[in-house]
Amino acid sequence: MNLLISIVAVLILMLLAMGMTMNHVTIYFLTAIAPYAAIAVFLAGFIRRILLWAKSPVPFRIPTTCGQEKSLPWIKSSPLENPSGLPGVIGRMALEVLLFRSLFRNTDVEMIDGRPVYGSASWLWFFGLVFHGSLLVIILRHLRFFTEPILPGIAGLTAVDGFLELAIPTLYLSDVMLLAAVIFLFVRRIINAPLRYISLAADYFALLLIAAIAVTGLWMRHIQPTDLEQVKALVMGWVTLSPHSPQGVGVVFFIHLFLICVLLAWFPFSKLMHAGGVFLSPTRNLANNSRSQRHMNPWNGPVLVHTYEEYEDEFRDKMKAAGLPVEKE
Amino acid sequence: MNKNKWGFIILGLAIFVIGITFPFWYGKGKSTPPPLLSLDTPAITALTEKRCVEDTAFMRANHMKLLDAWRDEAVREGHRLYTAKNGRTFEKSLTGTCLQCHSNKEQFCDRCHNYVGAKPSCFNCHIIPGEVKQ
Numbered sequence: 001m002n003l004l005i006s007i008v009a010v011l012i013l014m015l016l017a018m019g020m021t022m023n024h025v026t027i028y029f030l031t032a033i034a035p036y037a038a039i040a041v042f043l044a045g046f047i048r049r050i051l052l053w054a055k056s057p058v059p060f061r062i063p064t065t066c067g068q069e070k071s072l073p074w075i076k077s078s079p080l081e082n083p084s085g086l087p088g089v090i091g092r093m094a095l096e097v098l099l100f101r102s103l104f105r106n107t108d109v110e111m112i113d114g115r116p117v118y119g120s121a122s123w124l125w126f127f128g129l130v131f132h133g134s135l136l137v138i139i140l141r142h143l144r145f146f147t148e149p150i151l152p153g154i155a156g157l158t159a160v161d162g163f164l165e166l167a168i169p170t171l172y173l174s175d176v177m178l179l180a181a182v183i184f185l186f187v188r189r190i191i192n193a194p195l196r197y198i199s200l201a202a203d204y205f206a207l208l209l210i211a212a213i214a215v216t217g218l219w220m221r222h223i224q225p226t227d228l229e230q231v232k233a234l235v236m237g238w239v240t241l242s243p244h245s246p247q248g249v250g251v252v253f254f255i256h257l258f259l260i261c262v263l264l265a266w267f268p269f270s271k272l273m274h275a276g277g278v279f280l281s282p283t284r285n286l287a288n289n290s291r292s293q294r295h296m297n298p299w300n301g302p303v304l305v306h307t308y309e310e311y312e313d314e315f316r317d318k319m320k321a322a323g324l325p326v327e328k329e
Numbered sequence: 330m331n332k333n334k335w336g337f338i339i340l341g342l343a344i345f346v347i348g349i350t351f352p353f354w355y356g357k358g359k360s361t362p363p364p365l366l367s368l369d370t371p372a373i374t375a376l377t378e379k380r381c382v383e384d385t386a387f388m389r390a391n392h393m394k395l396l397d398a399w400r401d402e403a404v405r406e407g408h409r410l411y412t413a414k415n416g417r418t419f420e421k422s423l424t425g426t427c428l429q430c431h432s433n434k435e436q437f438c439d440r441c442h443n444y445v446g447a448k449p450s451c452f453n454c455h456i457i458p459g460e461v462k463q
Contacts, residue, residue, distance in 0.1 A: 050342060054338045145445070146351075147352055150446045225393070228445040236360070236361055
């Protein structure tokens with residue numbers, strides 16, 4: 001059901017984009033207003049979400065510890081698994097953000113001959129890394145439309161990405177790997193029953209939306225080429241704040257563009273915000289220094305304390321009369 | 330770390346915003362005109378009907394696929410004649426057909442290819458017209 005909802009949602013968005021290519025007013029909306037609106041919502045929503053997370057109180061140290069804490073000098077500690085200061089935290093965050101280290105630890109349990117057997121299950125880590133890596137390369141490659149003169153380095157990246165020189169125009173490895181990874185991540189949600197049970201419509205929607213963007217992009221490159229000169233003129237029009245409608249770029253381009261606008265505008269309100277959230281996870285970004293530093297809860301109220309000295313002062317006469325020992329005579 | 334928290338947040342957000350808006354300030358707001366393709370070659374000037382192998386819109390979008398198909402058909406299958414939609418026939422040859430009219434690679438091919446960052450491999454093998462004379 002959740003799957004059906006998200007398939008229908010993506011199809012409706014694609015039909016909407018196709019419908020919008022019918023007349024000039026909606027084409028103007030699609031090429032001159034929607035991209036700016038989407039990027040504005042994306043930026044503002046992203047910043048708002050980050051500030052909300054940043055304002056959330058984290059009074060105590062709650063890092064997940066995966067190794068020996070730093071203690072006595074002769075006990076070997078593991079600064080990346082259990083960081084005690086800023087350098088360790090930066091190293092740990094870099095491994096997490098760039099290499100998805102915590103996903104790599106994923107294990108699976110299986111019953112073999114009546115006994116539970118644990119083993120490493122790194123497929124999600126592998127395809128997750130492939131997915132994010134190829135997405136990054138694809139976004140960087142698109143800078144050829146967004147910069148004039150083209151940013152140095154993009155040509156080199158593009159050449160490496162297309163080094164197989166298969167077909168004309170060249171098939172990019174990142175495109176193939178992105179599609180393979182999206183298919184894996186999607187099929188994983190479908191065939192794994194426990195995972196299917198916890199999958200929401202928004203989970204499928206994110207994958208299907210990105211898959212639809214990738215397929216329309218590949219379509220424009222390999223099946224129905226679009227006029228790239230018009231596309232670049234359109235993009236340079238956005239960048240120089242003087243947008244104009246492109247001529248003869250075909251319906252697939254408008255679908256591609258509209259789906260990207262939807263993705264950008266939806267991003268800050270979705271689980272895709274893990275892009276910013278990973279940096280603000282208290283279980284990752286805190287140093288485990290609870291033993292070397294005292295962390296006070298900042299909103300503790302003042303506690304009314306009645307010390308023993310005060311108690312004895314108050315009841316000294318009565319204690320003496322009852323024959324109880326007192327510290328001060 | 331707590332006292333540095335807002336420093337890190339602001340640093341992170343600044344990197345994010347600058348990264349996302351990078352194309353806006355990279356070109357410094359200067360508008361760059363799309364490339365003008367020069368059709369001013371002796372062979373084109375001499376033509377009565379200025380029409381490429383197919384119509385301009387088709388050629389703009391599909392010339393790379395056409396050339397790819399021509400290469401395969403001519404070199405691998407030996408079919409060397411192409412019949413256009415309007416019935417005219419052409420020899421399937423980059424040097425013998427395309428470059429006879431478009432003899433100005435720098436003012437024609439390169440302008441668009443540089444503008445959109447396309448790196449066709451035609452001239453890895455084919456000779457660039459006029460290059461020998463230079």
